[in-house]
Amino acid sequence: MIIRRYLNVQILMSTLAVLVTLFVVIAGSRIIKYFYLATQGKLDVDLLMSLLMYQSPAFLEFILPLSFFIGVMLSMGRMYIDNEVTVLAATGFGPHQLLQGMFPVTAGMLVVSALMTLYVTPRSNYRAEELFAEQAARNTFEVLRPGIFQPLDNGQVLYVRSVSEDKKRLQDVFVYGAMQAGQRGSTELRASRGFLQNDPHTGARYLTLESGERDELLPGYKKLQRIRFDTYSLLLTEAPPKAVTMVKTLTGRQLLQHGNILNMAELYWRLSLVVLVPVVAILALSLSRVNPRQGRFLKLLPGVLLYLSYIVALLMVRQSFEKHHATLIAFVEVHLGYAALSLVLLFQRPLQLAWQHQQARFERR
Known part of the structure; x- marks a missing residue:
């Protein structure tokens, strides 16, 4: 024993x-x-x-x-x-x-x-x-670090100068990404402000930008196409995460x-x-x-x-x-x-x- x-x-x-x-x-x-x-x-x-x-x-x-x-x-x-x-x-x-x-x-x-x-x-x-x-499923801005280029789930890159304390509003926003499927080139978005919106019906999330510009950079063209906007919504995710x-x-x-x-x-x-x-x-x-x-x-x-x-x-x-x-x-x-x-x-x-x-x-x- x-x-x-x-x-x-x-x-x-x-x-x-x-x-x-x-x-x-x-x-x-x-x-x-x-x-x-x-x-x-x-x-x-x-x-x-x-x-x-x-x-x-x-x-x-x-x-x-x-x-x-x-x-x-x-x-x-x-x-x-x-x-x-x-x-x-x-x-x-x-x-x-x-x-x-x-x-x-x-x-x-x-x-x-x-x-x-x-x-x-x-x-x-x-x-x-x-x-x-x-x-x-959380707010994208809750893990956002100001002053750093951050990749998004949709393949685009986001940069902001500052984020509000409640993580809801952005200041001096820059977004870079490729064109839609089947199109060549890239887009650049610049806005003074931005905030997040959720679609209550589909669960999709949008980044809404205010007072900014959208530039399209197309290969073979010397000049870029610039569009100024008061409000511009950018799709982040199409649906909430699966169970x-x-x-x-x-x-x-x-x-x-x-x-x-x-x-x-x-x-x-x-x-x-x-x-x-x-x-x-x-x-x-x-x-x-x-x-x-x-x-x-x-x-x-x-x-x-x-x-x-x-x-x-x-x-x-x-x-x-x-x-x-x-x-x-x-x-x-x-x-x-x-x-x-x-x-x-x-x-x-x-x-x-x-x-x-x-x-x-x-x-x-």
Whole structure:
């Protein structure tokens, strides 16, 4: 009992350390991306932390099996280097007992992975997509930065000298864009003032300019065509954003209820991430066996490469499933193949001894 508790604590601590490290790296890269969008005026800075919070479960869902795999390899590798496993083996605590001793922490990781993949992550993804939709539906001026050329959703570029405190009115507006489809050339709009209008019937949004000029620059003409106007409306978006219906926002039950090919592929992929946990536990235990002079990091890189090959195989099966080239059996075959490989590596020494014993008996006959 004490040995099992010690074993599970060591694995859990190593897993948490790896999990935090990987999460910081991934979250940091995502924060950089969000800050870039904010500087481009495509994302409100106030939404950064909310988006990161709602997308964190998606990060954890994917890195949890990898963190557990590396955590088992590091903790068991240290025990091999310190000859702790050798002492345990001398008392009859072999690979089978080590595998049984890891059951509590493996079962815990499996339950957490199932909750994350089948419910928590889809709910968080749904809320994150809602935030993106709300951001797209918000006033364009709310994320507008004065003094910066900002691309609009319709392909045009907007520049303003100043924005009112309520983010509703603009001063000294400049808009540049291409002509309509099928026409060559470009247009430039300059106005002293501007404001946003919404069409209550269609949901379209217009930028209305006041007291300005419109120049048409046509190729082959030396003179531009200039039109002065008192009021000019520019279409920004034709319709409000669509409702969130992405596959990644559906829970496991919803995927099962709407059982089309894409939903079932997503469901089998999520279940594969859950099955991944016990398989990589056996694989990590088998790869962690090292000599004291070799160091516990000797097999870490080959182990990670083997883990990545497991993930790539599942992704390939998922793509084939989406194209009707594979069935559920293909997912099962991948898991059974890597599980068999893990068991062979784990019990390699007992299997070799049994084989040598059988050969010796055959030779004596």
